[in-house]
Amino acid sequence: MRVALFVTCVNDALYPRTGRAVVTLLERLGVEVAFPAAQTCCGQPQYNTGYRRETEPLVRRYDMAFADYDYVVTPSGSCAAMVRDNYPRIGRKAAAEGRGSGLATAAARSVPKTYELTEFLVDVLGVTDVGAYFPHSVTYHPTCHGLRMLGLGDRPRRLLEAVRGLELRELPGAEECCGFGGTFAVKNAAVSSAMGEDKVRAITGTGAAAVCTVDNSCLMHIGGTLSRQGSEVRPLHLAEILASTEEEPWV
Amino acid sequence: MSGTFVGMPSFPVAAGVAVTDERLRGNLRRATHTIRDKRAVAVGELADWGALREAGKEIKDRTLRGLDGYLVELEAAVTAAGGVVHWASDADEANRIVVDLVRATGEREVVKVKSMATQEIGLNEALEAAGIAAFETDLAELIVQLGEDRPSHILVPAIHRNREEIREIFVRTMSEWGRPAPEGLTDSPAELAEAARVHLREKFLRAKVGISGANFMVAETGTLVVVESEGNGRMCLTLPETLISVVGIEKVVPSWRDLEVFLQTLPRSSTAERMNPYTSMWTGVTDGDGPEAFHLVLLDNGRTATLGDEVGRQALRCIRCSACLNVCPVYERAGGHAYGSVYPGPIGAILSPQLRGIRSEVDASLPFASSLCGACYEVCPVAIDIPEVLVHLRERVVEQGGKGHRLEKAAMKAAGWVLNHPGALGAGERLASKTRKGHPKKLPGPGGRQWGQSRDLPQLPAEPFRDWWKKNRA
Numbered sequence: 001m002r003v004a005l006f007v008t009c010v011n012d013a014l015y016p017r018t019g020r021a022v023v024t025l026l027e028r029l030g031v032e033v034a035f036p037a038a039q040t041c042c043g044q045p046q047y048n049t050g051y052r053r054e055t056e057p058l059v060r061r062y063d064m065a066f067a068d069y070d071y072v073v074t075p076s077g078s079c080a081a082m083v084r085d086n087y088p089r090i091g092r093k094a095a096a097e098g099r100g101s102g103l104a105t106a107a108a109r110s111v112p113k114t115y116e117l118t119e120f121l122v123d124v125l126g127v128t129d130v131g132a133y134f135p136h137s138v139t140y141h142p143t144c145h146g147l148r149m150l151g152l153g154d155r156p157r158r159l160l161e162a163v164r165g166l167e168l169r170e171l172p173g174a175e176e177c178c179g180f181g182g183t184f185a186v187k188n189a190a191v192s193s194a195m196g197e198d199k200v201r202a203i204t205g206t207g208a209a210a211v212c213t214v215d216n217s218c219l220m221h222i223g224g225t226l227s228r229q230g231s232e233v234r235p236l237h238l239a240e241i242l243a244s245t246e247e248e249p250w251v
Numbered sequence: 252m253s254g255t256f257v258g259m260p261s262f263p264v265a266a267g268v269a270v271t272d273e274r275l276r277g278n279l280r281r282a283t284h285t286i287r288d289k290r291a292v293a294v295g296e297l298a299d300w301g302a303l304r305e306a307g308k309e310i311k312d313r314t315l316r317g318l319d320g321y322l323v324e325l326e327a328a329v330t331a332a333g334g335v336v337h338w339a340s341d342a343d344e345a346n347r348i349v350v351d352l353v354r355a356t357g358e359r360e361v362v363k364v365k366s367m368a369t370q371e372i373g374l375n376e377a378l379e380a381a382g383i384a385a386f387e388t389d390l391a392e393l394i395v396q397l398g399e400d401r402p403s404h405i406l407v408p409a410i411h412r413n414r415e416e417i418r419e420i421f422v423r424t425m426s427e428w429g430r431p432a433p434e435g436l437t438d439s440p441a442e443l444a445e446a447a448r449v450h451l452r453e454k455f456l457r458a459k460v461g462i463s464g465a466n467f468m469v470a471e472t473g474t475l476v477v478v479e480s481e482g483n484g485r486m487c488l489t490l491p492e493t494l495i496s497v498v499g500i501e502k503v504v505p506s507w508r509d510l511e512v513f514l515q516t517l518p519r520s521s522t523a524e525r526m527n528p529y530t531s532m533w534t535g536v537t538d539g540d541g542p543e544a545f546h547l548v549l550l551d552n553g554r555t556a557t558l559g560d561e562v563g564r565q566a567l568r569c570i571r572c573s574a575c576l577n578v579c580p581v582y583e584r585a586g587g588h589a590y591g592s593v594y595p596g597p598i599g600a601i602l603s604p605q606l607r608g609i610r611s612e613v614d615a616s617l618p619f620a621s622s623l624c625g626a627c628y629e630v631c632p633v634a635i636d637i638p639e640v641l642v643h644l645r646e647r648v649v650e651q652g653g654k655g656h657r658l659e660k661a662a663m664k665a666a667g668w669v670l671n672h673p674g675a676l677g678a679g680e681r682l683a684s685k686t687r688k689g690h691p692k693k694l695p696g697p698g699g700r701q702w703g704q705s706r707d708l709p710q711l712p713a714e715p716f717r718d719w720w721k722k723n724r725a
Contacts (some may be wrong), residue, residue, distance in 0.1 A: 007716050009670070013680045014709050016716035023724070035720045037677075040670040046663055048623060050645030054667045061671060089639075148625035177580045181622025188620060189701030190267035194276075194584040195622070197705060224706030 004034045004069040006062075006114075008076045008216075009041035015216045021243035021250065022075050022117060028245075029125060033073075038065040044082040049183045052090060056103060059087050063106035072113050073120045075239045077146025077214045080116040085149050087111060116146060117239055118155040118214060128158045133246040135165030139208040140238075141199070141222065143215040144177050156214055156238055163241060169206040173198075180221035196225040203233060210234040212241055259591030261616035266585035275411055279583050282410045287577045289523030290630070296525070297515070306512045308634040311568035314504055315558060321470040321503045322549065328473025332535025334545040339497075342372035345550050349374060349462065349495055350381045352546055356493050358383070358459045364477060364484040365389030366464025367405060367571055368497045368550055370593040371606075374462070385462065386428070386454045388483040390447050397424040403587025403595060405573040406521050411586055414438040421446055429453055451483060461491035461542070465498045466570065467513060468547075471506050474534040475547070478517060478527040485531045494533070494542035499550050501558075501567040513570060516632035520572035553606035562643040566601045568633040573598075575627035575637060581620055590617065597627035601640040609648050618644035680715035687711035 003026070007019040026033050043058035062083065066072045074080050088111060091104030121127055140160060146152045160168055179185070179195025186192075199222060203211045209232075213219050216237055223235035236251070244250035259265065269275060294300050314321055326336045339345035353361060361378065363369065363385050375385045375396075387396045394409040395402050398420040402408030409417070418438040425432040430450045436442055463484065465475040475496055477484050488494060504510065518527040536545050558564050576582050576596030587595035591613035592603040600617040609615045618641050621627075627637040649656050669675050683690075690711060693703035702708065 009676075012716045013683065014711065016712050016714065016719055019716035020719060023720075035717070035724065037717060038673055040673055040676055043670075046667065048642055048645075049659070049663070050618075050642065050647075050649035051660070051663045051667075052646050054663050057667065057671045144622070144624035144626070148629055175626075177622050177624035177626070179580065179622060181624070184619070184622045186698045186701050188263050188266060188581070189704050190263065190270045191581050191584045191620075192622070193705035194270045195580050220709050221706060224702075224708060227707040228705055 001031070001071065002034070002069045003031050003071045003073060004036055004066050006039055006042075006066070006072050006074040006079070007035065008074060008079045010217050010220070011075060014220065015237065018075050018216055018237040018239050021237065021239040022073070024243045025130060025239060026073070028243075029121075029127065029130060031125070034069065036065045036069075042079040042082045044079060044086075045182050047082065047086055047090070052093065055090055056094065059090055059103055059110075060106050062087075063110050066110065066113070070113060071115060071120065071124065072110075073115050073117055075117045075214065075237060076216065077116045077143050077150050077152060078217060080114055080119075081145040081149035083114045084111050116150055116152065116214060118152055118159055119150070121159060121242075122155045129162035130159065130242050132163040132242045132244055133165050133249075134163050134241045134244045136210055137167040137169055137206075137208040138210045138212055138236075138241065139169040139171045139203055139206040140174070141171055141178065141203070141211055141213045141218070142174055143213050143218045146214050147175060152214070159238070159242060160212075164246075166241070169208040171206055171211075172202050178218050178222050180218045182217070185221060192221070193225075196221055200225045200229065200231070204229075204231055208233065210236045210241075212236045212238045214238050259611075259613040261612045262585070262589055262591070262620040263616060265589035265591065265613075266581075266620070269586045269589050270584050272586075274413070275586050276584065278411055278413050279586055282407065283577045283583050286407075286523060287574075290520060290574060290577065293519040293523040293525060297519070303512055303516050304632055304634055307516050307570070307632055308568060310504060310509045310512060311633055312565075315501065315564060315567055317505075318500065318503070318558065321505055322500055324470040325468055325473060325503055326549075328471065329535060329545075329547050330473075332473045334473065334535040334547055337546060337548045338551075339548050340551045342552050345372045345497060345548055345552065346374055346377035348548050349497065350377060350383070352493070352495055353378065353383050353460055354381070356460055360384040360386065360458065361460040361462050362386050362388050362454050362458040362487045362491065363392075364461065364463035364487045365392050365408075365479070366462070366497065367593060368464040368499050369462060370402065371499075372497070372550065372552060374497065386451075386458075388451050388454065388487055389479075390444065390481060390483070393447055393451070394420060397421065397428060399424075401588060402593060404576055405571050405594065405596070405598075406576075407573075411588070414440065414443065417443055425450055455483075455486045455490055458487070458491050460493045460495065461487040463488060463494065463496045465496055465502055466517065467510060468498055468503045469505075469507050469510065470503050472534055474507070474532050476510065477529075477531045478514070479529045479531070480522060480524070480527060482529050485529050488531050488533060489541050491542055493544045493546070495546045495548065497548045497550055499552070500554050517570050517572050520570075520574040520630070520632040553608075557605040560605065563601065563605050563640050565635050566598065566605055566640060568635050569598050569602065570633060571598075572632055574630040574632065578626040578630050579621075580624060580626070581622060585620070590620065592617075597621060597637045597641075598635070601635075601637055601644060604644055604648075609644070609651060612654075615648045615651070615653065618642075618648055677715065677717050681718060684711055684714050687713070
């Protein structure tokens with residue numbers, strides 16, 4: 001089983017801890033992980049802002065970077081959804097515009113092997129108890145693309161529930177968007193901020209010590225709002241909680 | 252569309268003002284959450300919801316594929332039943348047709364059934380300009396009309412108002428339009444409804460002309476259908492001597508049997524009712540019963556152009572249930588007026604720029620008025636992939652260029668080059684990490700300022716992931 005980590009541009013540049021957590025976790029579960037250096041970004045920021053043609057080289061790059069692997073695992077529901085939902089669309093449109101079927105072929109190769117982390121753990125490795133220990137109260141925010149585009153369902157929850165010492169606190173209005181939305185956060189800053197503030201109010205209301213998601217981009221928005229409000233609640237990627245053990249606490 | 256909205260500011264500007272209105276935010280939050288929770292229960296009762304949703308989508312798509320044929324069939328059936336069909340290519344033509352029809356009756360006032368199509372074309376304003384008074388008879392539309400306000404929701408046009416505000420509007424303005432509000436009116440829902448009932452009753456009994464839209468038109472029989480909760484629509488449809496229905500061409504369904512699907516999905520999606528309280532159906536004219544003259548104005552107004560767009564055409568499946576508004580986190584904060592259209596919320600964000608084009612500032616901003624969270628697609632009873640259409644329309648706006656997009660395009664191109672050269676990307680990340688001590692918490696420039704409005708930027712790590720990997724694993 002040749003497994004590659006697609007760390008994503010946001011994690012590479014801003015949240016390398018999450019990438020390290022995924023590597024630690026997968027290696028503990030006996031998976032040999034590779035990191036193809038040719039990878040960069042899935043292209044979602046460009047695509048969702050209306051720059052489809054600018055995304056095309058990144059579709060080709062993704063296909064090329066991961067050509068030698070059976071599985072691509074990414075700690076981002078949003079980026080996995082970009083590959084799975086939008087790469088085929090980008091390929092179809094390129095073909096419809098008379099630019100051949102190469103992009104569609106590249107997209108078709110990428111889709112079946114791309115897994116968001118919790119999907120890979122539950123569906124491919126068949127584990128929900130990853131041997132983690134995290135003696136803190138945690139609330140979980142299911143991010144929109146993980147929830148609705150990928151349909152992660154209760155996979156992240158089941159993984160969290162199996163963590164020893166962890167107390168899971170229900171998040172009211174959990175399925176409501178946090179307001180990040182990529183460039184939406186800048187283009188419609190006022191609405192984005194209002195959504196973020198409401199989400200943070202719900203999070204702090206749980207009294208949990210940490211909030212976790214499967215997407216650091218949403219967490220950047222939530223964490224930035226928590227920080228501005230001087231909150232003690234720690235924003236953590238789910239992978240960091242799963243990487244934590246009694247012998248080697250992650251945080 | 253309605254002249255009322257011409258010159259609206261772009262969505263971020265209007266929404267930026269709306270989010271600061273605490274009362275509006277409270278009204279919207281309370282109302283949308285109540286409806287959405289009830290809808291979830293009503294939908295959850297049906298074991299075959301998924302199949303109904305798929306069936307609704309299929310019926311609409313099949314109809315849209317053969318729209319020209321079904322409209323001709325409809326015209327023949329309406330004519331055979333004693334009705335008169337008029338074709339209107341745009342708002343001006345539709346308004347002219349209706350004004351001429353009303354003038355021909357010699358009447359100076361009409362009663363109206365709640366209708367999105369007539370709002371879309373600004374019919375009330377056109378009638379007023381022709382010296383004809385149009386009275387809205389739907390309770391919420393009445394509140395909007397009396398308050399000299401604009402509707403802000405497809406189904407609940409006065410959703411932005413609370414009970415105290417409605418009482419104040421009734422007391423202040425009812426007398427100018429007809430029967431005044433009763434003495435000592437309180438803000439209890441029963442008293443407010445009774446005041447409206449008495450006020451409207453006079454108008455129903457006096458009116459000689461009724462104007463409606465329709466939720467559906469059945470091609471095979473020429474039957475029009477209106478579903479409603481109050482019964483006011485039925486009064487307008489049956490009491491006047493002349494009935495004029497203005498309906499978008501996409502509202503046709505091939506057969507009577509197709510209604511079965513929508514009469515289940517529409518009420519549950521919109522008002523969370525298992526069945527809507529009033530379903531009125533009319534086919535041409537009938538001797539000694541109902542209106543003596545019936546006119547159907549078939550409205551295009553951008554629909555054929557929308558149909559020509561492979562991705563965007565799915566917006567024409569919309570049955571105006573407004574479920575997408577009630578789950579939309581952006582609508583909940585910004586309110587309906589910020590969308591600058593009679594179609595607010597997620598469906599408005601894809602429908603208005605297609606019906607009106609993207610030349611105006613507000614229309615060019617609408618495809619960006621979404622965080623693409625997907626909640627709208629999830630609840631849509633005819634499975635319109637609103638996020639897909641939003642992104643599709645963003646592309647069109649970007650291609651058009653204009654304010655801000657030229658600079659953005661250059662930035663996207665530069666980013667594209669870096670992202671296609673992993674060496675350059677790694678070097679950039681390394682440089683950023685090395686200089687992180689000197690980074691401010693807030694970025695300069697408009698983007699940075701907007702981000703810093705309520706959020707701190709994350710602190711850069713000591714080294715990017717790819718460098719850690721190189722040192723520790725490679």
